[in-house]
Amino acid sequence: MKQYIQQLLSNCVNNLKDKGLLEADIQPKIIVDNTKDRSHGDFATNLAMQLSKAMKKNPRDVAALIIEQLPNDEKIQKIEIAGPGFINFYQNASNLGAQVKKLATEANLGIKNTDNPQTIVVDYSSPNVAKEMAVHHIRSTVIGDSVVRVLEFLGNKVIRANHIGDWGTQFGMLIAYLEKAEQENANDLKVSDLEAFYREAKKLYDEDAVFAEKARGYVVKLQSGDQYCYQMWQKLVKMTMDLNQQIYDRLNVSLTDKDVMGESLYNDMLPKIVEDLKNKKLAVENQGAMVVYLDEFRGKDGNPMGVIVQKSDGGYLYTTTDIACAKYRVDVLHANRILCFADSRQHSHLLQAWQIARLAGYVPDTVSLEHESFGMMLGKDGKPFKTRTGGTVKLTDLIDEAEIRAQKLFENRETDFTPEEKKKVIHEVAVGAIKYADLSKNRTTDYIFDWDNMLSFDGNTSPYLQYAYTRICSIFRKAGDCAELGDVTLIHENEVNLASKLIQFEETVKNVAEKGMPHILCNYLYELSGLFMKFYETCPINKSDVDEQTKASRLTVCRATAAVLKQGLNLLGINVLEKM
RNA sequence: GUCCCCGUAGCUCAGUUGGAUAGAGCGUUUGCCUCCUAAGCGAAAGGUCGACGGUUCAAUUCCGCCCGGGGACGCCA
Structure with a gap:
């Protein structure tokens, strides 16, 4: 719908040019936003304000001109000029309802595979051999895995690369x-x-x-x-x-053992790489070591910094490995895009290795190399996280603790669960909470490690989303055999708000794929769940005074919400539950 | 010293390629289960968006300069 309006506006700009109201060489960025506030309609554009200077008219007059050019359209109920010159679009409610029905009934939520599927190498997790995985490994592992799922969902070929630390003295x-x-x-x-x-x-x-x-x-x-x-x-x-x-x-x-591509995989390539860099006059000898000087990176004295690719004793460093690794991913894996989930401290190192790989012609400009960096885990004192004894927290201990806490929570509830069901709920809630705590934060910033925060089950957490899903399951259980889906007629305000959010799923997922940031999906699902909870409170379904048509419509809304929640959580690597 | 990331409510964090009245959760005060699961919903309180300039019709967002936190800077990974 957003793109649809964008197209209408684009035509409109051309019309204005044809009529001589706008210089032909002006190319405005046509932006259509989802509105934050329902009183501003469903979609808004600032196009008039952008054009007002070029057209030498005040923005509201420009907006009026634009609206004049727009054809009548059955999908759009109303167009208004608002504030300093925004144009607000109100979507036709029946059009919105039809889109919700698509979500509820079509395979893959009506989302088609991308037109140009890519081969994408995603480098994540990367634990070290003979070291236990600790809490700080969770970010790369969990965020990388979610992005993998999102890219695959959109139809790309994804190669998981677990770049484990399996080499060294x-x-x-x-x-x-x-x-x-x-x-x-x-x-x-x-x-x-x-x-x-x-x-x-x-x-x-x-x-x-x-x-x-x-x-x-x-x-x-x-x-x-x-x-x-x-x-x-x-x-x-x-x-x-x-x-x-x-x-x-x-x-x-x-991740499985098939995805392990450790540092040692590139060992055989290293001598040839250094030899090649030497032949290409990129690497030169300095004090017995082979060094590549890069203009883009300056050392302490302001001179171009030397990146050592071979030590004076003949040994290689991890920069050389990463150069070889980039080459391998292009030559052997045929990657179009390489995503590397590693913490921000490695940023300059990776840029150096990649710059050398590009200069040497190993990685063409058509292949993007992206460091999806994330901040460090800090303690409550704002310093790099350590336990009182100076160590770190093992990942297994974190999961154990989460399950203990989830179990305690569970014991205070009355349920008719079998022991197996109970165990499953505790596990999925605990694991979901841990993962969501990391997934829901913007990965670029440093963040504070805190047990209570990480293992919370209230508010903006995974259990909240899982709970919303179980409520829908419960509705369908109650409706039983007479749960027929019908056309969607949106009556209540909370119904409309939920529907508007539902149809933003596709653009949200695509945004995550582009930026490598699952927290965008978390925010979306949390908002969606919140809107569903409000709908749940105010829009009864299995009540005697609800007519059949309304019931069928609301069941469709529920089905669509369930489908989005289940798929969305799946993309985060979190399982849904029928009951909890 | 050079470069990178960050600074938003008491705490933890969102804030889409600049947009309309800066939002959540936790915590605090408080209302709601004869009604599809209260792991929920409603209400209230809480802000010089680190500081100062600049660009713009419009800056939390872009640019500059400070202050503060973290990190990276040739033979570890």
Whole structure:
């Protein structure tokens, strides 16, 4: 509808030009907004105010001229000039009702796949091997996974890339420690606490000279392709990812072992990359290291900053890996668009790596590289988040705590749930709350970690949206067999408001896909749920004094709302419930 | 020192490519279950949008300069 009005206005501008009322070379941006206030109609444009200077008339007169040019249209009930020169459009209620019915009845909510599907690589989660996933991993994991779902929903080919930290000098130490642990535990080693594993390895490395010597030897062997070390390294990777997979499964995150594309994947490419950069005169030697100087980035002295792509000892750095990684995603994965969900501290590093990749011709201008950065997790004191003991909070502990709190909440309610149903509700509510706490915030800003905030079940939270859905399910249960959907006739103000919001689902989802920001969808779903709650309070359905036609109409509105909520929550990676 | 992100109600956060009276949640005060689930709805209180300039018919939004917070700045990732 918005685009429809945009088209009408565009025609209108051309008419004005034909009539000589407007210079032909003026190209106004035609913007149609959803109004914030119902008294301003459904849609508004500021076109008249934009044109008023060029046409040398006051904005309200320009608005009148524009309206004169617009054809009568059955979808539009009324057009008004308001305030300083806004043009407000009132949508015909039956047109609005027809769109709601489409949402309720058509597959995929009437949303068609995008005309030009892209291959999009989404780089997210990225835990480190031999480290436990902690609360700060949740942002990349949960936000990235939601964007993946949104892009797929719109018909794109999405390649999930879990860029795990599986390479580095610490692996010598870890292999040596794993070897020791295996010897001590015969053939049945189970590691459930990676933090302890890493801590013990580090302790031995620092205190035991013989162990440290062996560890250093293993690094060299691993890097030169030694079979034994390679197998031990693989065990460490598997050990970690098996534990991480449990977390992904618990959190309903769509990543699997097939999506793992760790740093080590690009190892073989690194020597060739450096060689190529040297040949292209991009990399030059400085104090034994290979360095690329970039004009765009200045160092402390104001001179172009050198980005080291190969150390003086011949080793490579993560910048080199990220250059190779970008090349791989273009050459092998055929990406049209690459999204990288990583925290803001990596911003300049990524820009440098990508700039080099572009200069070297690995990534053409047609492929976009986007750092979907997010802020840091801070403590209540505004400093980077740490627990009292200086550590961080494990993701598993966070989920456990959420389930404990959800269970407590549940125990105060009277329900007829079976133990299985009860368990499911507690789980989905707890996980939804955690994910929504992260998803609903604009990812670019730093945010404060707070147990009570993150594990809240009231107000603007996932349970609120899930609850709205269960209320609809309850209505249909009550209506039973006579739940016939009918044409939508919008009578009550709360019905109209709900319907207007419902039809904004598609543009909201597209906005999320473009910006990589699921909080836009969260806000939308929260507003939608709020409007539904108001509708629920004021527009009865299963009551004896409601006539059949009204009932059928409202059931359609309910069906449409349920469809949007279910699909919307699904795009956030949150499951709906029939009852709670 | 250079560069990046941020500063909105007591707290946590929204605020669409500049638009009409800056919005939620939590917390506080308070009304509503003989009526489709009260994990809900209604009402009230709470703001120099960090400060000052500039551009514009219009600035929380764009530009400049300060102040404050966080971060990144050659051989870690």
